Amino acid sequence: MLKDADQDFVDQLRAVLPERAIRTPEARHLEEPRGQWTGQAAAVVAPGSVDEVSAVLRACNDAKIGVVPYGGGTGLVGGQVAGEGPLPILLSLERMAAIRAVHPEENVIEVEAGAILQDVHTAAEAVDRLYPLSIASKGSARIGGLLGTNAGGVNVLRYGNARDLCLGVEVVLADGRVWNGMSRLRKDNTGYDLRNLMIGSEGTLGVITAASLKLAPRPAGEGTALMVVDSPAAALSLLALARDRMGEGISAFEIMHRMGLEFLTEKLPDIRQPFDTPPEWFVLIDVGLAAGLDPAEALEALFADAFDRGLVSDGMIAQSETQRHEFWEVREQIPEANRRVGSISSHDISLPMGAVATFIEQGGAALARLGDFRINCFGHLGDGNLHYNVFPPKGRDKSEFHNLRDDIKTCVHDLVDAMGGSVSAEHGIGRLKVGDLERYGHPVKLEVMRGIKALLDPNGILNPGAVLRAGG
């Protein structure tokens, strides 16, 4: 059973850490982007080295004090905010933000877990390389959190998610032991894959303090297009055609619905919209091609081929970097417009590619039986990952539909599960989806997960209540 982190315990930490490592929690440490939870913490502890992280965890483990690992605070499932249970400390990696080394000839960068994603992008670009992981909150999200949640984003189709882009990690276990797994190797078959066990465990099995990450060569030429499709099924055929023609050259393939454009018009009217008449469905295609291929020409040829096959009816190809940016702005501002409209329930789901179109059809029909909603469905179609968000009808507020929220969620998630999909494609379980994991997770998987948790964190100090029920 965990205990409250009282003043005595915080003083005990002060004795082993430098003065600047112990801070009073600020509002930002106890909030989360969607405003659904408020956290609590006796102190923000910000160690400056792996040894200090080790000392903190050892002390917490001995005293049975909960530890909430904290990166940029941008998580969308409450993994970074513990609002109930015994008072924990918040372990912020913000003072461990160094780029340790860049190896352009190896396409590897070594960073501390507190490094901000944008800074990793910048460091990679400085040596003409790309760290391909990219999400909307890149200006504040930190590498430790991105690995902890196995973050996804817009380039997974081509480059994989945070897991796929990581070669090695340094991890502090609950009892303070340090595992140095900072490999720069592309291949290493020496024993069980602890790296991937830590990645995606949301700080419940250990605290990642550093990582070596894969970089990619920058494509010789890049281009972006918007194309209007008849249906999600046509969008999937267009994706297959695009990949047949350009292989791995397709960096992103994002689907959007007219609802997203309407929300932009309503809430963010300054965003320049590309269509005179908003289409029902359209996709953004981003390509990065090898030398010898012109991205705009390749996209034009793709459009012509797709038009002949009846897959697309309209489209535009960015003629400049400014226009590429405008096209992307539409996609990237939709989450902000959603936030301002206010969803009743938001879902980060994935489906087998072959089930995506059917899901969109059946999901809309099932929700219509529950009430009159607006659905904004958009996301990373190339990964089968949809952000499927349900809003009140125009002129109504989400607060009026609070009583329907659980029904909506169950309706969507049951359908996803029945189709072999996932109720958390890229955001993780956090505290929001602990019940979903219990409901939809395979029972044997849950048993093994609980066993591993008990093995690595027998006192349950690490991120209590996240992923698995505390004390479960």
Add this chain to the structure above:
Amino acid sequence: MLKDADQDFVDQLRAVLPERAIRTPEARHLEEPRGQWTGQAAAVVAPGSVDEVSAVLRACNDAKIGVVPYGGGTGLVGGQVAGEGPLPILLSLERMAAIRAVHPEENVIEVEAGAILQDVHTAAEAVDRLYPLSIASKGSARIGGLLGTNAGGVNVLRYGNARDLCLGVEVVLADGRVWNGMSRLRKDNTGYDLRNLMIGSEGTLGVITAASLKLAPRPAGEGTALMVVDSPAAALSLLALARDRMGEGISAFEIMHRMGLEFLTEKLPDIRQPFDTPPEWFVLIDVGLAAGLDPAEALEALFADAFDRGLVSDGMIAQSETQRHEFWEVREQIPEANRRVGSISSHDISLPMGAVATFIEQGGAALARLGDFRINCFGHLGDGNLHYNVFPPKGRDKSEFHNLRDDIKTCVHDLVDAMGGSVSAEHGIGRLKVGDLERYGHPVKLEVMRGIKALLDPNGILNPGAVLRAGG
């Protein structure tokens, strides 16, 4: 403590399995390709379904009988042959070889663990797709073993290893519990990554009975070149240049040394050799490019650019599929020539890319201090993975050098470890490298591995003595 599988126990299995599932071990079940070990088994048990696998493991777990999971028998580190300890049974997946489903529109194939790699290739090609994992023993290696050892091969540079190409697994645990993790999803962040824990665990944590695998679109055009380089360092610069020009279009980048050609001349004189005068170092580059690019032209342009930079001095580009096959034949027959010459010690190592050239230099110098050897160094340079094999001087036999074998191995592995490399890049630990893992593995990693093994296989029945010392 495990017990011998006696006749009573085999009879007990007969009672719960169909007649054809219980077989007498044949020679092939107890040998391994390099002839270093001979195995033992009370019976070969070949279940026909996941339920039968479950029944076998439950019985073995209850009776504390060791189980050696067996795929195609092609492993190079003895993971499939238990030569000592209490008499085990051998669990062969050969009767579970079905292709369960092919989803070309999703680029996914679902197969049973006993499916032979070549048959998976054929099934993928039938729907104009590629299952990119490819190794020399593809005609007999089975998917379960390839996943169990996280196999690599010639296309890892572009497509990743067995781990990267797997979306989901079905696994039977030591006590017979079945985890159905047969996902077809590209993104799924619901809990700990048990899939990757099972992959590469060499049958010591569970038995993989089925898997869903990623397929890739077939490149529009393919081409192959051989280029002569001055040194391994020049080869690495050539790789970087090639990737800058063609991005992911580089499917394979293999380095070979003159020694390989000499061994071919000596032992396989029918293999057509490409060079009139064998160069010291050369590379094989295989490309698969998008529509609109001509592979031969792209390789010519790469050669011209590399020649101007002083990276290559000679080269040839395959002008036909026959010639592509001839180029590949040189690479693929080197292991067979090695086998016929007879190595004193063979090493499957990987290094950070930036350390590869230095290792080759220092490794040769260090071995020269031990004696007069022939070194055949070749392999997957694009992954930093070298097969570094040490042979007696011409006219002498490996048996004369038996007493130097451990010194050679230690000399090579110590240097690899000091440079941040791995002593098993793609073959795994098996029984051959248990001591190496103890010597070079991080102690905390080993502690966690032992904890996970005890958690998932408390009686130690699964592949006893592989990866971790039995009873350790």
